[in-house]
Amino acid sequence: MGHPDERPIPGRGASDNPANRFERLHYEYDPAGDAEERLAPGTVYYHDRSASIITYNTSPDVGFDASINVYRGCEHGCIYCYARPTHEYLGFSSGLDFESRILVKSRAPDLLPGELAARSYRPQVLAMSGVTDPYQPIERHLRLTRQCLRILAIHRNPVALITKNYLVTRDIDILRELATYHAVSVSVSLTTLDNELRKVLEPRTSPPGKRLDALQELSDAGIPCSVLIAPVIPGLTDHEIPAILEAAAGAGAQSAGYIMLRLPHNLKELFTRWLEQHRPEKKSKVLNRIRSVRQGRLNETAYGRRMRGEGQFAEQVARLFELGRRQAGLRPRGPELSAARFRVPTDQLNLFG
Numbered sequence: 001m002g003h004p005d006e007r008p009i010p011g012r013g014a015s016d017n018p019a020n021r022f023e024r025l026h027y028e029y030d031p032a033g034d035a036e037e038r039l040a041p042g043t044v045y046y047h048d049r050s051a052s053i054i055t056y057n058t059s060p061d062v063g064f065d066a067s068i069n070v071y072r073g074c075e076h077g078c079i080y081c082y083a084r085p086t087h088e089y090l091g092f093s094s095g096l097d098f099e100s101r102i103l104v105k106s107r108a109p110d111l112l113p114g115e116l117a118a119r120s121y122r123p124q125v126l127a128m129s130g131v132t133d134p135y136q137p138i139e140r141h142l143r144l145t146r147q148c149l150r151i152l153a154i155h156r157n158p159v160a161l162i163t164k165n166y167l168v169t170r171d172i173d174i175l176r177e178l179a180t181y182h183a184v185s186v187s188v189s190l191t192t193l194d195n196e197l198r199k200v201l202e203p204r205t206s207p208p209g210k211r212l213d214a215l216q217e218l219s220d221a222g223i224p225c226s227v228l229i230a231p232v233i234p235g236l237t238d239h240e241i242p243a244i245l246e247a248a249a250g251a252g253a254q255s256a257g258y259i260m261l262r263l264p265h266n267l268k269e270l271f272t273r274w275l276e277q278h279r280p281e282k283k284s285k286v287l288n289r290i291r292s293v294r295q296g297r298l299n300e301t302a303y304g305r306r307m308r309g310e311g312q313f314a315e316q317v318a319r320l321f322e323l324g325r326r327q328a329g330l331r332p333r334g335p336e337l338s339a340a341r342f343r344v345p346t347d348q349l350n351l352f353g
């Protein structure tokens with residue numbers, strides 16, 4: 001589905017639905033359709049009937065081997081999200097569909113205890129989430145992330161959370177409990193301190209100030225937290241790295257990391273269109289800078305290179321980050337989480353312990 005006038009859609013990162021690379025058929029925009037619906041597409045939620053909730057991966061550079069994703073698709077609408085193409089495996093588009101057609105794993109809290117108690121399960125750090133944000137807007141009502149955290153706390157299984165939403169502070173009570181077992185860390189992802197840019201770049205995320213507030217509240221509660229500059233967008237946000245690190249350190253972050261922008265599959269076209277709509281004066285600079293860190297391409301898939309990039313500009317970004325990190329007094333990595341206190345509770349422990 002395309003929008004022939006190419007106007008941005010308020011509150012959405014993408015403005016159209018590019019064709020699914022796995023499907024022979026795709027929906028074409030009807031110019032006689034309702035204009036209001038085109039400019040304000042609602043969000044639809046679907047029940048995901050998945051029979052398991054813990055997902056395993058063998059990627060050497062993602063930082064975790066197992067993850068829990070209670071949602072597929074993400075209403076935050078970050079235009080740069082590397083996970084957008086995963087929506088195509090579900091028959092949707094990586095464009096508007098990704099942020100407005102959300103699959104909900106409503107059975108997650110029922111499935112998780114059984115998987116943690118299975119003889120084959122090896123206690124380990126579980127990431128929430130590896131693909132989409134566990135605190136996207138619908139979580140406020142469904143509370144699936146909270147329910148899963150409660151189960152992880154009962155089992156004392158370590159968990160690493162990554163989010164762009166202040167809603168994480170709602171669960172400080174559970175996170176504080178996990179922290180007593182050295183079993184939790186929270187990374188608050190912060191792309192820019194410019195709220196006007198944030199409104200069009202990642203439209204339904206929490207504003208930068210609220211994310212800094214989240215870091216402060218987490219830190220005050222004794223929960224290990226870090227700032228993740230993800231992604232660094234060459235030519236658009238890279239200059240903000242020192243300011244982001246300083247602000248995050250001032251808000252209580254203990255460590256910091258960054259990831260270079262990745263544009264797999266048709267995310268390249270989506271992001272280019274976003275530049276044309278929202279930052280046309282910077283389009284050439286940004287795309288050229290991306291190519292400079294991706295060996296002349298807009299994406300790199302090789303492990304070891306895709307997260308940081310290569311070349312002179314990538315090295316400049318790395319030096320800028322390292323200098324800013326040291327000046328802010330932030331550690332290069334978060335704490336080592338422990339599964340030493342893991343347990344499979346009996347019914348009696350569930351009731352009293």
